[in-house]
Amino acid sequence: MPEPNLLVIGNGGAAIHALQAARASGHSGPLHLVSDMQGRAFNPMLSPYYLAGKILFDDCFPFGEGFYKKFDITCHLGSPVETLDSANKEVILKGGEKLPYDRCLVATGASPLLPPVPGLRTSNHLFTLRTAEDTILLHDALSETQSALILGASLVGVKVAEILVQRGIKVTIVDIAGQVLPHAAHPECAGILEAHFATKGVELHLSSNLERVEDHGSEAVFHFQGNKTIKADLCLVSTGVRPNLDFLNGSGVEIDQGIIVNHRMRTSVEGLYAAGDVSQGRNLLTGKEEVIGLWGNACYQGRTAGLNMAGQKTSYPGAVPDHISTLFGLTLVHLGNPMHQGNDVTILSNRDLSEGPYRLMAFDKGVLVGANLINGFESAGRLRKAMIRKLNWEEHFGPLTRVPSDQEIAQFLADVPDSLSIPSPPF
Amino acid sequence: MQIGFSFNVSRCSGCMACVVACQDENDLHGDGLNFRHVTRLEKGQFPAVSMSFLSLACQHCGDAPCMMVCPTGAIYKRDKDGIVDVHQEICVGCHSCALACPFGAPRYLENGKMSKCHFCVARVEDGREPACVRVCPTKALGFGSMDSLSRQKAEKASMFLLEPLMKVSGP
Numbered sequence: 001m002p003e004p005n006l007l008v009i010g011n012g013g014a015a016i017h018a019l020q021a022a023r024a025s026g027h028s029g030p031l032h033l034v035s036d037m038q039g040r041a042f043n044p045m046l047s048p049y050y051l052a053g054k055i056l057f058d059d060c061f062p063f064g065e066g067f068y069k070k071f072d073i074t075c076h077l078g079s080p081v082e083t084l085d086s087a088n089k090e091v092i093l094k095g096g097e098k099l100p101y102d103r104c105l106v107a108t109g110a111s112p113l114l115p116p117v118p119g120l121r122t123s124n125h126l127f128t129l130r131t132a133e134d135t136i137l138l139h140d141a142l143s144e145t146q147s148a149l150i151l152g153a154s155l156v157g158v159k160v161a162e163i164l165v166q167r168g169i170k171v172t173i174v175d176i177a178g179q180v181l182p183h184a185a186h187p188e189c190a191g192i193l194e195a196h197f198a199t200k201g202v203e204l205h206l207s208s209n210l211e212r213v214e215d216h217g218s219e220a221v222f223h224f225q226g227n228k229t230i231k232a233d234l235c236l237v238s239t240g241v242r243p244n245l246d247f248l249n250g251s252g253v254e255i256d257q258g259i260i261v262n263h264r265m266r267t268s269v270e271g272l273y274a275a276g277d278v279s280q281g282r283n284l285l286t287g288k289e290e291v292i293g294l295w296g297n298a299c300y301q302g303r304t305a306g307l308n309m310a311g312q313k314t315s316y317p318g319a320v321p322d323h324i325s326t327l328f329g330l331t332l333v334h335l336g337n338p339m340h341q342g343n344d345v346t347i348l349s350n351r352d353l354s355e356g357p358y359r360l361m362a363f364d365k366g367v368l369v370g371a372n373l374i375n376g377f378e379s380a381g382r383l384r385k386a387m388i389r390k391l392n393w394e395e396h397f398g399p400l401t402r403v404p405s406d407q408e409i410a411q412f413l414a415d416v417p418d419s420l421s422i423p424s425p426p427f
Numbered sequence: 428m429q430i431g432f433s434f435n436v437s438r439c440s441g442c443m444a445c446v447v448a449c450q451d452e453n454d455l456h457g458d459g460l461n462f463r464h465v466t467r468l469e470k471g472q473f474p475a476v477s478m479s480f481l482s483l484a485c486q487h488c489g490d491a492p493c494m495m496v497c498p499t500g501a502i503y504k505r506d507k508d509g510i511v512d513v514h515q516e517i518c519v520g521c522h523s524c525a526l527a528c529p530f531g532a533p534r535y536l537e538n539g540k541m542s543k544c545h546f547c548v549a550r551v552e553d554g555r556e557p558a559c560v561r562v563c564p565t566k567a568l569g570f571g572s573m574d575s576l577s578r579q580k581a582e583k584a585s586m587f588l589l590e591p592l593m594k595v596s597g598p
């Protein structure tokens with residue numbers, strides 16, 4: 001039997017790992033890659049380092065020039081897939097070219113979501129940060145920028161805010177939520193961060209509902225509910241992302257927020273796989289399918305898809321939402337759901353920062369379900385392991401009345417039999 | 428080939444010589460900047476208590492999660508001996524590896540770059556033992572190829588901690 005014809009849509013982390021894994025596992029048949037963009041695979045999470053002047057633009061493309069040749073990949077670059085015809089097993093590119101497949105991976109990632117605010121989309125001062133092109137546009141605009149409004153106090157928003165402040169730009173962060181990082185930080189943790197950001201010169205407007213944007217020459221005026229207005233030269237919208245899946249209309253594939261995939265990254269349609277930010281895989285904490293838009297998750301999912309498309313039977317159990325980044329000099333860790341609610345939930349924290357790094361831990365019936373750390377990230381990976389394994393802390397410590405110390409965490413996790421193996425071996 | 432550490436928990440006295448030798452070998456003078464950690468394990472309630480120690484550094488995992496999540500490709504695995512090491516000039520200091528590592532191995536230098544146990548790669552290339560293994564007075568810490576370690580393990584049932592370690596470190 002001839003080797004199947006594999007086709008990957010997208011040229012990001014998920015796509016690259018799929019192609020690499022398919023070849024490495026012995027697939028000798030055709031490997032096609034289709035991307036709307038020209039050039040090598042771009043890593044969106046590196047753009048802040050470029051904007052901050054820490055790396056070169058070229059360094060945002062971590063997979064070397066030789067990658068496609070080395071793995072014998074046929075590239076179709078510069079034209080987006082406009083339709084996926086799952087019945088005839090072919091994709092149709094802009095311009096009409098048709099490419100057949102036996103097995104196809106959708107790894108098209110996600111794009112910034114723009115809130116439907118009148119005047120926002122058409123403003124000449126609007127910027128987003130996702131693609132290589134976005135990065136260049138924002139970079140080039142910064143030299144002319146004196147004031148910026150960051151719409152959305154998300155991780156991307158706060159990261160960019162820090163870079164702009166370092167460049168001497170006056171920064172205002174606005175969010176409709178009553179706190180910064182509403183999806184990543186417990187309100188108590190957010191409060192600590194807000195106070196810190198303010199000392200760095202950031203102006204915060206929380207619980208602020210943007211109603212309208214008007215361009216006035218070199219600046220834009222942002223009108224908020226309650227007659228508040230803010231002026232800025234530049235506006236970065238960082239209110240979240242939505243998966244790129246418009247071309248799947250009519251394909252019959254099951255979609256919720258993203259494309260629903262199982263532990264082998266298979267979708268509901270035969271021969272069709274999905275991985276990365278476009279997909280909705282298992283959240284190990286909730287047991288439900290959710291979009292978990294993270295670089296590592298995208299790479300693991302891509303690898304799993306590539307191996308299965310090449311005929312291996314491997315599975316990826318899923319991930320927990322997590323994040324680590326340095327924001328205005330503080331290293332923030334987010335694990336699981338620190339805002340978890342319920343009758344059996346205990347939330348513990350050491351609010352007094354003089355006692356060492358800040359740590360907030362949320363337990364449900366003794367099992368860790370969420371955490372925030374500020375600095376003191378050394379225990380982050382171990383806490384993640386405890387969370388994924390659903391270890392019961394109460395069985396070890398008795399009723400939980402205070403946050404365990406670093407030493408106690410190390411002891412607890414070393415004490416558990418076979419705690420020295422990887423928590424979620426991907427395969 | 429994959430080399431790995433072996434650890435015999437019944438021999439470790441918690442003397443910390445491995446930690447000090449590691450700091451010395453790697454010029455680690457910063458606050459809390461250790462590649463190797465010794466954890467005290469207490470079991471049971473008085474009077475039936477037992478205490479033991481666990482000396483742990485990077486496990487040079489076969490399928491290393493730190494490497495998988497690294498956004499720049501700075502973390503890599505050497506083909507010839509399976510050592511997981513980091514190209515510091517490529518590291519951007521994003522800390523993703525700190526969150527991915529279930530052992531808490533990654534550490535960060537003052538310049539923000541990740542640094543961790545590299546198996547004293549220069550010593551190993553020279554045919555010598557890693558610094559921690561060399562100084563261990565009770566021979567609790569050992570090292571070698573995974574093949575030879577598992578052979579030794581078959582001979583010494585007391586090395587019960589080795590098994591989980593092998594699961595991780597085996598290629």
Ligand SMILES: Cc1cc2nc3c(=O)[nH]c(=O)nc-3n(C[C@H](O)[C@H](O)[C@H](O)COP(=O)(O)OP(=O)(O)OC[C@H]3O[C@@H](n4cnc5c(N)ncnc54)[C@H](O)[C@@H]3O)c2cc1C
Binds near residue numbers: 046079109276293323
């Ligand atoms: C500023 C920023 C900071 C981030 N920081 C972190 C972080 O600290 N940690 C972390 O884990 N994650 C971070 N992320 C998220 C991380 O970058 C993503 O989760 C990851 O890149 C997803 O990879 P992917 O392959 O699924 O998608 P992408 O990298 O978005 O790749 C999608 C690919 O599909 C192509 N494509 C799209 N539509 C089509 C079409 N119709 N036809 C053909 N090709 C198409 C695109 O051009 C692209 O090549 C950050 C993201 C941003 C934007």
